[in-house]
Amino acid sequence: MSATITSGKKKLKLVGTRPVRPDGVPKVTGLARFGADYSLPGMLWGKILRSPHAHARIRSIDTSKAQALPGVKAVITSADLPEQEFEYVGPERVAVNFWHMTRNIMAREKVLYEGHAVAAVAAISRTVADEALRLIKVDYEVLPHVINVEEAMQPDAPLLFEDMITRGVEPAPNKPSNISKRIELKIGDLEAGFAAADEIVEGSFKTAPVHQGYIEPQACLARFDPDGQAELWASSQGHFVIRALTARLLGMDIGNLRVYPAEIGGGFGGKNVPYVEPVALALSRKSGHPVKIVMSREEVFKACGPAPGSSMTVRIGVRKDGKIVAADGLFKFQAGAVPGSPVMNACMCAFSPYDIPNVRTVGYDVVCNRPKTAAYRAPGSPISAYAVENVIDMVAARIGMDPLRFRLENIARPGTPTVSGPKHTHEGFAETIQALMQHPGYTAPLGKNQGRGFASGYWFNNGGESSAAVHVNEDGTVLVATGSADLSGTRASIALMAAETLGIDYDKVRPIVADTASIGYSHISAGSRTTFATGIAVVDACKKVIGDLCARAAMIWDVNAEDVVWEDGCARCTGNKAGECEPLSLKAIAAKRSVTGGPIVAEVSVNAGGVAPGFATEFCDVEVDPETGAVKVLRFVAAQDVGRAIHPAYVEGQIQGGAAQGIGWALNEEYIYDEAGRLTNAGFLDYRVPVASDLPRIEAVLVEVLNPNHPFGAKGVGEANIVPSLAAVANAVSRAIGRRMTELPMSPPKILKAVNGEQ
Amino acid sequence: MNSENHTRHGSQVTGVKAPARVVFTGDFSDRYTGGVKEFEIEAKNLRGVIKTLDELYPGLGEHLEKETTVAIDGEIHEVGYYQPVRPGCEIFFIPKIEGG
Numbered sequence: 001m002s003a004t005i006t007s008g009k010k011k012l013k014l015v016g017t018r019p020v021r022p023d024g025v026p027k028v029t030g031l032a033r034f035g036a037d038y039s040l041p042g043m044l045w046g047k048i049l050r051s052p053h054a055h056a057r058i059r060s061i062d063t064s065k066a067q068a069l070p071g072v073k074a075v076i077t078s079a080d081l082p083e084q085e086f087e088y089v090g091p092e093r094v095a096v097n098f099w100h101m102t103r104n105i106m107a108r109e110k111v112l113y114e115g116h117a118v119a120a121v122a123a124i125s126r127t128v129a130d131e132a133l134r135l136i137k138v139d140y141e142v143l144p145h146v147i148n149v150e151e152a153m154q155p156d157a158p159l160l161f162e163d164m165i166t167r168g169v170e171p172a173p174n175k176p177s178n179i180s181k182r183i184e185l186k187i188g189d190l191e192a193g194f195a196a197a198d199e200i201v202e203g204s205f206k207t208a209p210v211h212q213g214y215i216e217p218q219a220c221l222a223r224f225d226p227d228g229q230a231e232l233w234a235s236s237q238g239h240f241v242i243r244a245l246t247a248r249l250l251g252m253d254i255g256n257l258r259v260y261p262a263e264i265g266g267g268f269g270g271k272n273v274p275y276v277e278p279v280a281l282a283l284s285r286k287s288g289h290p291v292k293i294v295m296s297r298e299e300v301f302k303a304c305g306p307a308p309g310s311s312m313t314v315r316i317g318v319r320k321d322g323k324i325v326a327a328d329g330l331f332k333f334q335a336g337a338v339p340g341s342p343v344m345n346a347c348m349c350a351f352s353p354y355d356i357p358n359v360r361t362v363g364y365d366v367v368c369n370r371p372k373t374a375a376y377r378a379p380g381s382p383i384s385a386y387a388v389e390n391v392i393d394m395v396a397a398r399i400g401m402d403p404l405r406f407r408l409e410n411i412a413r414p415g416t417p418t419v420s421g422p423k424h425t426h427e428g429f430a431e432t433i434q435a436l437m438q439h440p441g442y443t444a445p446l447g448k449n450q451g452r453g454f455a456s457g458y459w460f461n462n463g464g465e466s467s468a469a470v471h472v473n474e475d476g477t478v479l480v481a482t483g484s485a486d487l488s489g490t491r492a493s494i495a496l497m498a499a500e501t502l503g504i505d506y507d508k509v510r511p512i513v514a515d516t517a518s519i520g521y522s523h524i525s526a527g528s529r530t531t532f533a534t535g536i537a538v539v540d541a542c543k544k545v546i547g548d549l550c551a552r553a554a555m556i557w558d559v560n561a562e563d564v565v566w567e568d569g570c571a572r573c574t575g576n577k578a579g580e581c582e583p584l585s586l587k588a589i590a591a592k593r594s595v596t597g598g599p600i601v602a603e604v605s606v607n608a609g610g611v612a613p614g615f616a617t618e619f620c621d622v623e624v625d626p627e628t629g630a631v632k633v634l635r636f637v638a639a640q641d642v643g644r645a646i647h648p649a650y651v652e653g654q655i656q657g658g659a660a661q662g663i664g665w666a667l668n669e670e671y672i673y674d675e676a677g678r679l680t681n682a683g684f685l686d687y688r689v690p691v692a693s694d695l696p697r698i699e700a701v702l703v704e705v706l707n708p709n710h711p712f713g714a715k716g717v718g719e720a721n722i723v724p725s726l727a728a729v730a731n732a733v734s735r736a737i738g739r740r741m742t743e744l745p746m747s748p749p750k751i752l753k754a755v756n757g758e759q
Numbered sequence: 760m761n762s763e764n765h766t767r768h769g770s771q772v773t774g775v776k777a778p779a780r781v782v783f784t785g786d787f788s789d790r791y792t793g794g795v796k797e798f799e800i801e802a803k804n805l806r807g808v809i810k811t812l813d814e815l816y817p818g819l820g821e822h823l824e825k826e827t828t829v830a831i832d833g834e835i836h837e838v839g840y841y842q843p844v845r846p847g848c849e850i851f852f853i854p855k856i857e858g859g
Binding site for chain 2: 089095168170185212268269270272344348375376377378379414415420421422423424425459460461462463464465526527528529607608609610611709716719
């Protein structure tokens with residue numbers, strides 16, 4: 001079941017309908033080509049040797065026996081990748097330090113987590129490659145390790161980097177630590193704010209690292225030619241970014257590397273950066289053969305970044321009339337083996353849904369002996385929202401207000417400042433709360449051992465650089481090429497927007513994802529940006545084509561171009577000769593392509609701004625089994641402001657997917673390490689993501705408050721949905737058992753302890 | 760140090776009556792402007808703002824272009840020279856946004 005609540009809807013023919021996705025048939029018939037499906041003549045198999053230790057110094061690596069094994073064509077270590085300068089470059093929130101990145105791709109002085117790549121081989125078969133890995137001798141000096149974020153912050157903790165001085169602290173500390181960075185954001189007067197509060201509620205919370213859980217492991221095929229030209233077929237969220245990072249890590253010019261986008265079997269942020277691509281290309285460069293690498297599921301868990309674990313404390317002050325007057329948040333995030341957790345996002349998003357005059361957020365980015373974290377669906381925001389929305393729930397209970405009414409009384413509106421400074425400019429939050437208040441489940445009675453939890457969330461959404469090309473074929477069909485990886489059905493939304501703009505049928509538009517040599521730069525499909533930003537490029541390109549078609553119609557009719565308009569997919573003459581000129585369809589004009597000037601093509605690149613954020617509010621009913629501690633989710637309703645839903649079915653799918661991942665994060669998912677710092681549940685049998693039988697039908701409520709900065713009013717829809725889910729489940733469980741649960745996942749043993757009063 | 764001490768006139772500007780209020784967030788100001796977070800700058804577009812700041816703090820312009828997203832009267836944009844700057848508007852340079 002789903003519902004749609006729309007404001008300001010204008011009449012559209014195609015946008016807002018639910019046609020079959022253009023990439024659907026190849027995917028359900030098994031013909032779609034993912035990263036592992038590419039092959040070339042003479043291809044070798046690449047395999048990676050990984051560290052068995054959580055933390056160790058590499059004394060030496062002896063590859064001689066592996067290199068001598070028949071069938072082995074190349075062996076590489078970090079010595080085959082150029083050293084990188086130690087410098088944080090790029091945006092502060094997601095700054096990249098290539099000195100760290102190259103060490104994460106292939107360990108140098110030390111291994112920093114179990115599964116850290118140490119060497120790689122290319123051989124004529126996977127069997128030979130595996131045998132070669134066993135012949136590589138690595139002499140390790142095993143070091144003490146640290147996994148937990150609080151322990152990693154202690155002064156006597158084992159240091160991953162002996163010279164790491166915390167950034168963001170003045171004066172700079174004189175001793176190294178595992179704390180890479182401290183962040184502080186604030187507005188107003190925190191002390192005065194809490195002094196004005198009638199009630200102050202504080203809570204401390206912990207979350208476990210969780211994996212994105214994409215079905216397709218990382219995979220690629222690389223070919224490096226003797227002239228220095230290279231090609232790469234890879235599954236990623238952005239082949240232009242994979243090209244740039246891989247070229248940098250191998251010391252290549254970007255222009256010498258062409259990357260072809262494979263279909264992607266899930267990413268959720270985990271495929272924004274390369275893992276196997278630089279290794280495969282380095283092996284190809286050394287062996288002179290194409291090289292394919294396909295990760296196993298165990299490698300994905302042990303070497304590819306999860307979302308960070310965290311330790312957090314949130315304090316909120318409120319007046320008796322329900323007005324929040326102060327909020328303070330402390331967020332400690334595990335970065336994994338090298339710096340770069342999304343703790344900045346957490347600090348910026350935490351209190352953003354609310355109008356609070358006095359706010360402070362403090363964040364710590366902390367390295368520890370586990371894989372480097374990667375982005376995961378609204379990176380950082382679900383974690384801080386989990387802590388904040390728990391405390392919001394506690395505050396509402398303390399002052400005796402309905403939890404949705406309490407949120408509604410404190411929502412941010414246009415003009416409300418955020419903790420990072422800019423004021424909100426878009427509506428949409430109140431509508432998500434009101435949608436749930438109107439839902440019949442909001443007041444439905446609950447049974448024994450059942451609880452209902454509410455939560456809200458905020459995500460920035462993103463715009464940025466995108467390119468699109470529109471080619472009109474001579475039979476009136478249209479090809480739309482973009483540079484944006486399709487993670488979620490964006491080809492369907494792009495075809496809908498193109499067909500709507502041109503006034504032609506949806507099935508006359510063929511949308512494709514073009515490679516890095518065939519379309520202009522397009523940033524990664526992340527931040528819920530593709531339908532918004534790439535959609536603007538597509539619509540602008542279609543408008544350029546329409547201008548060209550009108551000019552050609554004017555030529556055919558021998559009238560001035562100003563006397564031609566485009567309506568309902570046809571050029572129409574509006575001047576003195578209007579009565580003499582029959583409308584010309586796109587197909588009719590395309591048939592006269594040659595005599596009116598040649599191919600009809602337009603390419604547009606944009607740096608799209610005017611992004612509207614995403615707000616979501618959700619509620620969840622659960623039943624807790626007091627005998628086993630097991631939680632059954634009975635009902636889950638998710639309302640999200642999506643702007644215009646270009647393809648409502650796929651928007652609903654995004655909401656359902658985000659909620660499902662949030663439920664897994666809340667109830668089951670965690671990395672379990674043994675005493676030696678080795679991951680013991682690196683597979684889907686032991687790392688428990690929710691399956692269909694675990695979940696109720698998730699009800700998606702589409703709230704459509706249009707974004708005036710997009711031609712159809714679209715907002716990003718892929719991430720805001722997961723932000724409240726953890727807290728909605730946690731609040732429901734806490735209300736069901738009558739005790740506040742403060743640590744994720746809320747697995748049965750933890751719930752039993754709480755039920756038995758042992759927490 | 761208050762913002763009045765840092766009023767500058769963008770070189771490309773003519774006839775602008777009210778300066779824009781320009782604000783840095785995060786630890787950006789600590790790194791590049793000695794802690795000064797607010798400026799009043801007259802300019803017709805973002806190029807003028809960045810140019811003026813780069814004249815005040817040589818090298819800052821490049822960092823603004825590469826490392827920040829800009830919010831002009833709350834609307835968030837990628838940093839682009841062409842973004843118009845309305846007299847009296849509020850401009851925040853904030854950490855660049857990336858998602859999952």
